Amino acid sequence: MRYRKTPNKVFTVREATTLLPFLMKTFDGISRNKAKAILADSVWVDRQVVTQFDHPLRPGQVVEVSATPRRATLRNRFVRLVYEDAHIVVIDKAPGILSMAAGRHSYCVKTVLDDYFQRRHQRCTAHVVHRLDRDTSGLMVYAKTMAAEQTLEHNWHDIVADRRYVALVSGQLQPPEGQVESWLKDTKSYVTYSSPVDNGGKYACTRYRTLRQGALYSLVELKLLTGRKNQIRVHMQSLGHPVCGDVKYGDGADPIHRLALHAFRLHFYHPVTGELMKFETPVPQVFTDAVKAKTVPTPADTPFRPTDRGKEDR
Numbered sequence: 001m002r003y004r005k006t007p008n009k010v011f012t013v014r015e016a017t018t019l020l021p022f023l024m025k026t027f028d029g030i031s032r033n034k035a036k037a038i039l040a041d042s043v044w045v046d047r048q049v050v051t052q053f054d055h056p057l058r059p060g061q062v063v064e065v066s067a068t069p070r071r072a073t074l075r076n077r078f079v080r081l082v083y084e085d086a087h088i089v090v091i092d093k094a095p096g097i098l099s100m101a102a103g104r105h106s107y108c109v110k111t112v113l114d115d116y117f118q119r120r121h122q123r124c125t126a127h128v129v130h131r132l133d134r135d136t137s138g139l140m141v142y143a144k145t146m147a148a149e150q151t152l153e154h155n156w157h158d159i160v161a162d163r164r165y166v167a168l169v170s171g172q173l174q175p176p177e178g179q180v181e182s183w184l185k186d187t188k189s190y191v192t193y194s195s196p197v198d199n200g201g202k203y204a205c206t207r208y209r210t211l212r213q214g215a216l217y218s219l220v221e222l223k224l225l226t227g228r229k230n231q232i233r234v235h236m237q238s239l240g241h242p243v244c245g246d247v248k249y250g251d252g253a254d255p256i257h258r259l260a261l262h263a264f265r266l267h268f269y270h271p272v273t274g275e276l277m278k279f280e281t282p283v284p285q286v287f288t289d290a291v292k293a294k295t296v297p298t299p300a301d302t303p304f305r306p307t308d309r310g311k312e313d314r
Helices: 019-026 032-041 109-119 146-154 231-238 285-291
Strands: 009-012 043-045 062-065 079-084 088-093 137-143 160-170 177-186 192-195 202-213 217-224 261-269 276-280
Touching (some): 019 062, 079 109, 079 276, 109 137, 160 231, 160 285, 192 231, 202 285
Parallel strands (some): 137 261
Antiparallel strands (some): 043 062, 160 217
């Protein structure tokens, strides 16, 4: 294999191993932390950028390490990088940004990632696999190659091992845990409604479990057994305990001035290696603080803060 002329350091793998111990041995027994620092900068395996410390190496493969480290990192108030390798990227999305463009020049997570890839000189773009509503926060996976995108998209329900959300909802659920099954169908005005009998819509099933109860609100864990549009929001509305801050399916309760829905767990099988990948993020502090509230906040207590609640992802 012919490589471009480069001041970078190029090494050939002599025996089967993984990337982190290879770097530690190659650079004269440096510490794990120093090897991870190198890995976090710029490392290529057969001309593909790799950041995964346990990436497998085979004899004959070529590892290239940047001699002039690039410090381009993902710094964005809406997107936090959780994991990246040559095939996928996992991010933690903040509320207030679309998962993908709604128009030609929309600002969204995809544009943030594409800019990051370009600054890192990676020859790839972000491929959307699944979506979160604009005002929903939490974990998402994007593909970096068409092969990974196709595998994830066409096998999503088999690949995802566990996907859970946490929500702040109105009132106290009785019973505190259970399962909602219904059929979801859209009206002509794009409002989704739930029916306990088959109405020609799509079957949806959500399991819920109360984590904490307060005087006004409850913190609830939700597990999707199906993945329908607006499923959690419509199912919680049907129980009489809508998600707080939901301007479409809510009851007006808005203690944290945003849609109180967060995708905190995402477990899935890697589309290329088949490895079970497990990611979790903490419950937002504002959710737990709201559960402790004894009274409804008044305008004097909470100054008005405009939110960007535009067209949702579909």
